Amino acid sequence: MxxxxxxxxxxxxxxxxxxxxxxxxxxxxxxxxxxxxxxxxxxxxxxxxxxxxxxxxxxxxxxxxxxxxxxxxxxxxxxxxxxxxxxxxxxxxxxxxxxxxxxxxxxxxxxxxxxxxxxxxxxxxxxxxxxxxxxxxxxxxxxxxxxxxxxxxxxxxxxxxxxxxxxxxxxxxxxxxxxxxxxxxxxxxxxxxxxxxxxxxxxxxxxxxxxxxxxxVEAVVDSRCDHDLGSVREVEPGVREVSPMATAYAGAGTDVTDTQFAGSGCGHHEAFYHHDGTDDVERWLHTRELSEGTLEAxxxxxxxxxxxxxx
The missing domain is CATH 3.40.390 (Collagenase (Catalytic Domain))
Structure with a gap:
C-alpha cells in the first residue's frame, strides 16, 4: 500500500x-x-x-x-x-x-x-x-x-x-x-x-x-456546550432514547445513567435541545440519528x- x-x-x-x-x-x-x-x-x-x-x-x-x-x-x-x-x-x-x-x-x-x-x-x-x-x-x-x-x-x-x-x-x-x-x-x-x-x-x-x-452551539440552544445539542426522548413509559451528542450525558448527575460511566463537565439536562428527564427510567436506548439541534448547529x-x- x-x-x-x-x-x-x-x-x-x-x-x-x-x-x-x-x-x-x-x-x-x-x-x-x-x-x-x-x-x-x-x-x-x-x-x-x-x-x-x-x-x-x-x-x-x-x-x-x-x-x-x-x-x-x-x-x-x-x-x-x-x-x-x-x-x-x-x-x-x-x-x-x-x-x-x-x-x-x-x-x-x-x-x-x-x-x-x-x-x-x-x-x-x-x-x-x-x-x-x-x-x-x-x-x-x-x-x-x-x-x-x-x-x-x-x-x-x-x-x-x-x-x-x-x-x-x-x-x-x-x-x-x-x-x-x-x-x-x-x-x-x-x-x-x-x-x-x-x-x-x-x-x-x-x-x-x-x-x-x-x-x-449558542445559535441553537441557550448554552455553549456541545452536549446540550443532544436529545433524550421518552419513546414509551420508562424508556428513553438518546442521540449521539447526549450519549454518556443523558443521565449525568443522577443515579440513572445511560452508559456505564457518566460524562463529566458541561451537559445540564435543562439546557438540552430536548430532554424528557430521568424520572422512572427503566431502560435506555441509543439511536445513531443526530438530533435536530445537532444538525442545525x-x-x-x-x-x-x-x-x-x-x-
Whole structure:
C-alpha cells in the first residue's frame, strides 16, 4: 500500500460492501470519495472552496484503529472498528444532506477514509486525553497526512484507561477549519463496559465535536456546550432514547445513567435541545440519528467556518 495506504469509504456503496478493505476504481461521487488514495489528492482534500454562488464545503474524516491493542482483523481493522467507522459514515452522509438543505451552500460533500492502524508511543506520556492525542499527532505528522481541513479519529482500545474514559477532543486540536482536528473514541471501553450502540454513538459524538463551535452551539440552544445539542426522548413509559451528542450525558448527575460511566463537565439536562428527564427510567436506548439541534448547529458551523458563507 503506497503512501499512507488509506481507503476511501464514500457513498454509493452499501454497508455490506465493506466486509473487507478493498480497492475500488470508481470515480468520486458528488457526495463522497470511493477510491483508494495515496496520501491525499487535491480534489478530495480541499474544503470550503467558495464559488460565486453559495460556495461548497467538504466534511473530511479519517479513522484509524489503534494498533497492537484489542482485536485485530484484515489490515488491522477488526469488526468493532468497522462498525464504528460505518456509523460515522452514516452520520456524515446525513450531515452533508442536512447542511446543504439548511444553508446557502451550493453543495456539501463528505469523505470518510480508513487509515492504517496507529501504534502510539506512550513510553514518556501519561494515558490522559492530551497524552494520547499528542502521541497520535506525532504519528500523523510522521505520515505527512495533516491537511488543515480533516478530522482524524483514533479508534482507541483502552478499556481500563480511566484517565482517557470514553475519549474526547483536545482543546489544541478541537475544530476542523482551525487546522486539522484530532479526536479519540475509546471503543475498547464502550465495547467492554457498554454495547455496540454506545460504541457507534461515541464514535459519532467525538467526530461531531470537531464540526462545532461555541457560537454555532449558542445559535441553537441557550448554552455553549456541545452536549446540550443532544436529545433524550421518552419513546414509551420508562424508556428513553438518546442521540449521539447526549450519549454518556443523558443521565449525568443522577443515579440513572445511560452508559456505564457518566460524562463529566458541561451537559445540564435543562439546557438540552430536548430532554424528557430521568424520572422512572427503566431502560435506555441509543439511536445513531443526530438530533435536530445537532444538525442545525453543525450546519451553521460548516457554512460559516468551512464554506466561508453565512447560513
Amino acid at each position: 503506497a503512501g499512507d495506504g488509506t481507503e476511501g469509504w464514500g457513498c454509493g456503496c452499501t454497508p455490506s460492501a465493506y466486509s473487507s478493505v478493498r480497492e475500488t476504481h470508481e470515480p468520486p461521487s458528488r457526495r463522497g470519495m470511493a477510491t483508494r488514495v495515496s496520501g491525499l489528492d487535491s480534489s478530495g482534500a480541499s474544503t470550503g472552496e467558495a464559488t460565486e454562488a453559495g460556495g461548497e464545503a467538504t466534511i473530511h474524516v479519517r479513522c484509524y484503529p489503534q494498533a497492537r491493542m484489542g482485536p485485530t482483523g484484515t489490515f488491522g481493522w477488526a469488526p468493532a472498528h468497522r462498525r464504528a467507522a460505518l456509523a460515522v459514515r452514516d452520520a456524515l452522509e446525513t450531515l452533508a444532506d442536512e447542511a446543504e438543505s439548511r444553508t446557502d451552500l451550493d453543495a456539501v460533500h463528505w469523505r470518510l477514509e480508513a487509515g492504517r492502524p496507529v501504534a502510539l508511543d506512550m513510553s514518556e506520556r501519561e494515558g490522559t486525553l492530551d497524552g494520547v492525542t499528542d502521541a497520535f499527532d506525532e504519528v500523523l505528522e510522521d505520515r505527512e497526512v495533516l491537511t488543515g481541513s480533516c478530522c482524524h479519529l483514533l479508534l482507541a482500545w483502552q478499556p481500563l484507561n480511566q484517565q482517557l474514559g470514553y475519549g474526547g477532543t483536545p482543546s489544541a486540536h478541537r475544530r476542523v477549519g482551525a487546522g486539522d482536528a484530532l479526536t479519540v473514541a475509546n471503543i475498547g471501553a464502550t465495547e467492554t463496559w457498554d454495547n455496540r450502540r454506545v460504541t457507534a454513538n461515541m464514535a459519532i459524538h467525538e467526530v461531531v465535536h470537531t464540526f462545532l463551535s461555541r457560537d454555532s 453543525a450546519s451553521h458551523y460548516l457554512a460559516t467556518a468551512l464554506g466561508n458563507n453565512d447560513p
